[in-house]
Amino acid sequence: xxxxxxxxxxxxxxxxxxxxxxxxxxxxxxxxxxxxxxxxxxxxxxxxxxxxxxxxxxxxxxxxxxxxxxxxxxxxxxxxxxxxxxxxxxxxxxxxxxxxxxxxxxxxxxxxxxxxxxxxxxxxxxxxxxxxxxxxxxxxxxxxxxxxxxxxxxxxxxxxxxxxxxxxxxxxxxxxxxxxxxxxxxxxxxxxxxxxxxxxxxxxxxxxxxxxxxxxxxxxxxxxxxxxxxxxxxxxxxxxxxxxxxxxxxxxxxxxxxxxxxxxxxxxxxxxxxxxxxxxxxxxxxxxxxx
Numbered sequence: 001x002x003x004x005x006x007x008x009x010x011x012x013x014x015x016x017x018x019x020x021x022x023x024x025x026x027x028x029x030x031x032x033x034x035x036x037x038x039x040x041x042x043x044x045x046x047x048x049x050x051x052x053x054x055x056x057x058x059x060x061x062x063x064x065x066x067x068x069x070x071x072x073x074x075x076x077x078x079x080x081x082x083x084x085x086x087x088x089x090x091x092x093x094x095x096x097x098x099x100x101x102x103x104x105x106x107x108x109x110x111x112x113x114x115x116x117x118x119x120x121x122x123x124x125x126x127x128x129x130x131x132x133x134x135x136x137x138x139x140x141x142x143x144x145x146x147x148x149x150x151x152x153x154x155x156x157x158x159x160x161x162x163x164x165x166x167x168x169x170x171x172x173x174x175x176x177x178x179x180x181x182x183x184x185x186x187x188x189x190x191x192x193x194x195x196x197x198x199x200x201x202x203x204x205x206x207x208x209x210x211x212x213x214x215x216x217x218x219x220x221x222x223x224x225x226x227x228x229x230x231x232x233x234x235x236x237x238x239x240x241x242x243x244x245x246x247x248x249x250x251x252x253x254x255x256x257x258x259x260x261x262x263x264x265x266x267x268x269x270x271x272x273x274x275x276x277x278x279x280x281x282x283x284x285x286x287x288x289x290x291x
Contacts, residue, residue: 018037018052018053019056019057020037020052020057021037022036022037023035023036023037024036024037024040024052024068025066025067025068026067026068026069026070026077027063027065027067027068027069027070028069028070028072028073028074028077029070029071029072029073029074029075029077030074031074031075031077031078032067033077033078033081035081037052039081039084039085040052040084041053042084042085042087043084043087043110043112045109046108046109046110047107047108047109048084048108051068072104072107073100073104075223075226076097076100076101076104077104079091079101079104080101080104080105080108080110080113083110083113087112089113089116092227093229094229094230094231095227096209096213096222096228096230097222097226098117098119101117102114102117102118105117172254172255172290173210173211173290174289174290174291175207175208175211175289175290176207176259176287176288176289177205177206177207177211177212177215177251177256177287177288178205178206178207178285178286178287178288179203179204179205179206179244179247179248179251179285179286179288180203180204180206180283180284180285180286181201181202181203181204181242181244181283181284182201182202182281182282182283182284183201183281183282183284184279184280184281184282201242202238202239202242203238203239203241203242203244203247204235204237204238205220205237205238205239206233206234206235206237207233207234208230208231208232208233209228209229209230209231209232209233209234210230210231211290212234212237213230214254215250215251215254215256216239216247216250219239219240219241219250220237220238220239220240221237221238221239221240222237224236224237224238225237244286248286251288254290255290256288256289256290257288257289257290258286258287258288259287259288259289260286260287261284261285261286261287262284262285263282263283263284263285264282264283265280265281265282265283266280266281266282267279267280267281
């Protein structure tokens with residue numbers, strides 16, 4: 001009889017030869033997943049199959065709460081898990097991270113899934129019939145009729161290659177992008193010498209998804225809104241760096257110009273003593289436009 005793993009909580013059953021519990025908890029890049037052991041070993045010779053059939057629980061890395069840990073993209077892993085459940089995969093409409101998902105499939109040694117995600121497969125074998133240029137661009141309306149013509153070549157470039165300002169003029173769509181940031185600073189009794197500025201913590205990006213991806217490419221963090229279609233708007237993206245000038249340079253490089261700016265601020269004392277430094281908190285937004 002297989003013994004229950006005290007850190008997993010559920011045994012594999014009386015007739016189970018595996019030392020793993022029937023229910024497995026995973027921490028993938030900070031995202032927690034709960035699934036069955038048989039799901040993880042559904043594809044022979046895959047990485048997960050090797051981990052959970054050839055090794056013992058003690059040989060695998062765990063987090064502080066005893067969950068098995070994988071240092072991979074936690075958001076994309078849900079599609080890996082969906083595929084393992086029934087060896088089929090249905091992606092959301094306008095799925096923007098096809099190339100990244102293929103990279104995850106390669107890492108987990110899911111050869112059939114990687115083959116289906118490849119932009120070179122035929123229409124009969126493809127998972128999604130939607131055009132997906134890259135992680136930043138959107139599919140042009142005239143290209144949705146088919147993937148086998150000249151438009152199909154647009155699937156090949158990687159995100160690092162595609163995030164280039166060399167778009168043809170007709171592909172550059174007009175629109176607005178709003179960049180915002182929250183900052184704080186203190187001003188002491190000697191205003192000229194005591195000002196202490198805090199580095200910008202996060203730069204937010206608002207606007208149409210396709211425009212944001214065109215400009216910022218892989219430096220755009222989409223984790224809070226991962227499945228937003230290209231023609232929809234979002235206010236949940238933010239940048240992976242915290243230099244406003246770097247964001248401004250990118251926007252200028254892609255033909256955007258600043259058309260408006262607004263800022264609000266509040267002031268408070270760091271303590272009840274009037275002689276103490278004042279703490280100012282501000283929120284600023286810059287509106288950029290491309291005609």
